[in-house]
Amino acid sequence: MTASRAGVGAPDDTVVVYRKRRNVELFMDLVAVSIGLGGWALIGLDQNGTIPGDWPWVVGLWTGMALAVHIAIRIRLPYADPLLLPLVLTVNGLGLAMIHRIDLIPDPVFHDATTQLVWTGLGMALFIATLFVLNDPRELQRFPYLLFLAGLALLLLPLVPGLGTTSGGSTIWIHLGPFSFQPAEAAKVVLTIAFAGYLVDHSEVLSKVGRRVLGLQLPRVRDLGPIVVMWLASLAVLVFENDLGTSMLFFGLFVMMLYVATELPVWPVLGALLMTLGAWAGYAFTYHVKVRVDAWLHPFNNVDQNYQIIQAEYGLAWGGLTGRGWGLGRPGLTPLAKSDFISAAIGEELGVIGLMAVVMLYALIVSRGLRISLTTDDPFEKLLAAGLSFVFALQVFAIIGGVTRLLPLTGLTTPFMSQGGSSMVINWMIIAILLVVSHQARRPRRPEAPVTQRGFVADFASDDTAVILP
Amino acid sequence: MNRPIRKVAVLAALLFFALLANITYFPLFRADALVNDPANRRVRDAQFAQDRGAILVGSTPIASSVPDKGVFAYQRVYADGPMWAPVTGYYSYEFGRTGLEQNYNAELAGTSDSQFLTRLMDTLSGRHRQGATVITTLNAKAQKAAWDALGSMQGAVVALNYRTGAVLAMVSKPSYDPNRLASVDLTKASDAWTSLNDATGSPMSNRATQEIYPPGSTFKLVTAAAALENGMSPETQVDAPVRLKLPGTNTYLPNEVNCGGTRISLIQAFAVSCNTAYANVGLGLGADKLRAQADAFGFGKPLGLGFTSAASHFPVSPNEPETAMSAIGQYDVAASPLQMAVVAAGIANDGVVMQPYLVQEVRSPSLQVLESTTPKKLSQAMTAQHAQEEQRMMQAVVTSGTGTKAQVPGVTIGGKTGTAQTIPSRPPYAWFVGYAQQPDVAIAVFIESVNIPRNDIAGGALAGPVFAAVVKALQ
Structure with missing residues (x-):
């Protein structure tokens, strides 16, 4: 069982072959698809007592889309992680069903679920395109500075006059003609790639040079440059775009990647200090953050201003443990139930149990992502996979935590569920990148450089079935 | 890099754990208050x-x-x-x-x-949900009698079964x-x-039940109970001057009726509602004993078991003239009709005060009893012997005193009349608080606004017949 692809003690001509498990994935995909379709049928049953008339079309379409993605993986990434796609399909299906359910509240009904399905299709198309274009994730390593600038530009794009729009106090949207777009979503991927590229090149310098104080290895002052730049960019987002969530998301991502690259605990310590400072400054000096914090701690002190979070609370409370039943609650009373507050809608109709299941699905997605990061042996791929997984985790934490009043509310999207095209497309691309990395890590190849870390062997052994071919 | 990645994984796990813990906490601790919020x-x-x-x-x-x-x-x-x-x-x-x-x-x-x-x-069976039935302790005949007897007058009537505390009638006009x-x-x-x-x-x-008013002379029920509990008897002679100089002031408290002498028995003073006599008794007892007696009858806290009621009030630290006025139910003393009915009920029930309740039983749609109220003793306000002495005093009011209008042939009835002045420009409140034996009922009749002379005979003449009507309805 303790086999390793670059064997500690294994003969040099040993090749490890993972089982592809594509049929497992197919089976799980079909389960995932049926969960979304089941929810959709349930809504019809609960509201009208019948399954909607267009069900053969919907079943065919959604199953077809899922199969297309599956087949693309079969062709391009036969060794990729088999669970990631089914998990994403489940969450995506639940999100579509919930948007459809909220569409049905007004009279005449909306058709946002159809638009969302188109965005999902676009996300899947880009996913497939990524699979075919990106042969080796290391290709992404080449232009870290350019990508860094591009990422920062995207992040700060909503500040361009005439382009950015303010909603809910935050300026994180841009409008181009009929399209609205959250550039921070794209910045998430671009900056993760940029950080990974930069840190792979500089991890030696950042970790090995400097003084030790109180058991912490301190970096040199000039090496502090990147973290300061990132901190200032995050502060700019906080101060000018008024969005604590986005600000924390990017800074947290950067600090975490810095830590993974250098293995120095000083970075998270320093990062936490700076983040606290930034959050405090935001609370003390910007009106918007203070409003959000007050809404979090004492929503009932200002019932009109905090109408949304109060309605979400009422909805969750009314849903209780098992929920009102899909189609039987009143999620429409909460403003933005389709986007920011979709998890509150889930909690209201599917109950605390349903919401916990959704959180667990996200946790599984993150755990698969981090596992991919552990499995691969290329430092860039490691950083990339870990960064993408962690930023995903932070985002889910921030938005669901905000809706359930664990944290102050921020305007982040709920990945794969919230209504909105940019988030949907970008998240599908994140999954594509993770799967490409996963395929690279798991496909059989001749051992290259010997890897001697003990932990590495253990990771490897714990991954279900590895077969050694002579 | 795997070591830090593992730590990051632990952090991510903690984040998700925090989400799950918070979502678990929600239905356990927060949901109830939110569901019961009327704004929901x-x-x-x-x-x-x-x-x-x-x-x-x-x-x-x-x-x-x-x-x-x-x-x-x-x-x-x-x-x-x-x-x-x-x-x-x-x-x-x-x-x-x-x-x-x-x-x-x-x-x-x-x-x-x-x-x-x-x-x-x-x-599970897909039946639509039906609420439970609430069965009250009320008596439709008593309620109707009180309602009709009040006629167009503003006021309230509360009738209790003094053995149990069950509310038999509750009228407000x-x-x-x-x-x-x-x-x-x-x-x-x-x-x-x-x-x-x-x-x-x-x-x-x-x-x-939810408004409090000066009880006037009906508060002498409490003063008399305190007097009996503190060594006096119905036959004890007390000073009843024509007007009483309130200690430390130049104000005189006059009698509104002829008390029948300046040195009369406690029972005599009770029957004719002699203010100076009871002000004197109150001064002799002191504010603390009066308040203790009032509290024993339930003053100072909401009385209703399972229904909303206001707390009646005895002043916190009155000086001597204020104590004298409080003893006859003036100054800052304020009680709900429910409270006064409870005072009469406690005396009639040999000193045992039962907590008033309005709901006998709650039954599911399938007639299964879900909740049922068992009578609850509030306190022993006075000894049985003293209570019986006070019953005799109350009966004297009805047989030969200010409350003759409350008589019902063949029924033993005791009570106390009262009028209470608030401000001179406003008509006085009229009260009759009493009990009957068989039917065992204690009743407070309160009339808020009518034009009558400011004396107890007038109050008794107005409120007494309402009392009698309710007793007859229960016969």
């Missing part, structure tokens, strides 16, 4: 449209839900709405709920803990029709709300 429209809409349980007097519903074809599936209907309004309260969409509709909301809506099994069975506020036509309900709030005589206030 989801719950309000659902409840308002629901088949709510009935409120019964005997076997007759005084509040029930009937199917409706509009936006809401059911309409709440009150039979004899104005007469029962102080009991049922109202159940409205926009203006909350009062009375039993509020106090037994969970049971009527079917959401109480005791209905968990019923609810589960309904859910002027009243209102709860049907108007419960209307599913929300515009109509809103108009009714405005007009009722603007109406003279504040028809929506429950004078029987």
Whole structure:
């Protein structure tokens, strides 16, 4: 069982072959698809007592889309992680069903679920395109500075006059003609790639040079440059775009990647200090953050201003443990139930149990992502996979935590569920990148450089079935 | 890099754990308060449209839900709405709920803990949920008699079974029709709300239990109880000057009636409601003993078991002249008619004060008893012997004193009359507080606003017949 692809003690001509498990994935995909379709049928049953008339079309379409993605993986990434796609399909299906359910509240009904399905299709198309274009994730390593600038530009794009729009106090949207777009979503991927590229090149310098104080290895002052730049960019987002969530998301991502690259605990310590400072400054000096914090701690002190979070609370409370039943609650009373507050809608109709299941699905997605990061042996791929997984985790934490009043509310999207095209497309691309990395890590190849870390062997052994071919 | 990645994984796990823990905490600790928040429209809409349980007097519903074809599936209907309004309260969409509709909301809506099994069975079998039936202790005949006897006068009547504390009648006038506020036509309900709030005589206030008034001479029931408990007897002679100089002031307290001498017995002073005699008794006892006796009868806290009631009040630290005035139910003493009925009930029940209750039983739609009220002793306000002595004093009021108008042939009745002045420009309040034996009932009659001379005979003449009418109805 303790086999390793670059064997500690294994003969040099040993090749490890993972089982592809594509049929497992197919089976799980079909389960995932049926969960979304089941929810959709349930809504019809609960509201009208019948399954909607267009069900053969919907079943065919959604199953077809899922199969297309599956087949693309079969062709391009036969060794990729088999669970990631089914998990994403489940969450995506639940999100579509919930948007459809909220569409049905007004009279005449909306058709946002159809638009969302188109965005999902676009996300899947880009996913497939990524699979075919990106042969080796290391290709992404080449232009870290350019990508860094591009990422920062995207992040700060909503500040361009005439382009950015303010909603809910935050300026994180841009409008181009009929399209609205959250550039921070794209910045998430671009900056993760940029950080990974930069840190792979500089991890030696950042970790090995400097003084030790109180058991912490301190970096040199000039090496502090990147973290300061990132901190200032995050502060700019906080101060000018008024969005604590986005600000924390990017800074947290950067600090975490810095830590993974250098293995120095000083970075998270320093990062936490700076983040606290930034959050405090935001609370003390910007009106918007203070409003959000007050809404979090004492929503009932200002019932009109905090109408949304109060309605979400009422909805969750009314849903209780098992929920009102899909189609039987009143999620429409909460403003933005389709986007920011979709998890509150889930909690209201599917109950605390349903919401916990959704959180667990996200946790599984993150755990698969981090596992991919552990499995691969290329430092860039490691950083990339870990960064993408962690930023995903932070985002889910921030938005669901905000809706359930664990944290102050921020305007982040709920990945794969919230209504909105940019988030949907970008998240599908994140999954594509993770799967490409996963395929690279798991496909059989001749051992290259010997890897001697003990932990590495253990990771490897714990991954279900590895077969050694002579 | 795997070591830090593992740590990051632990951090991510902690984040998700925090989410799950918070979501778990939610239904356990936060949801109840949120569901019961009247501003929660989801719950309000659902409840308002629901088949709510009935409120019964005997076997007759005084509040029930009937199917409706509009936006809401059911309409709440009150039979004899104005007469029962102080009991049922109202159940409205926009203006909350009062009375039993509020106090037994969970049971009527079917959401109480005791209905968990019923609810589960309904859910499993797909039956629509029905609320439980609330069965009151009220007596329709007594209620009707009190309602009719008050006529067009403003005031309240509370009748209790003094052995148990069960409320037999609860009338407040002027009243209102709860049907108007419960209307599913929300515009109509809103108009009714405005007009009722603007109406003279504040028809929506429950004078029987939720308002407190100066009890006047009926408070001598408490002063006399304190006197008996502290060594005096009905035959003890007390000073009854024509007018009493209040200690430390130049003010004189006059008698409004001829007390029949300046040195008379306690029972004589009670029967004719001699103010100077009882002011003297109060001065002799001191404020602390008076307050202790009042508290033993339930002053100072809401009395109702399972229904809303106001706490009656005895001043905190009155000086001597204030104590003298308090002893005869003036100055800052204030009591609800319910409280005064409880005082009479405690004396009639040989000193044992029972807590008043309004609901006998709560039954599920399948007639299973979900809750039932067992009579609860509030205190032993005085010894049985002293209570019987005071009963004799109260009977003297009715046989030969100020309360002869309360007589009912063949029934032993004791009571105390009272008039209370508030401000000179305003007519005095008239009271009659007493009890009857077989039927065992203690009754407080309170009349708020009529033009009568400011003396006890007049008060007794007005309130006494209402008392007698209720006793006759219960015979």
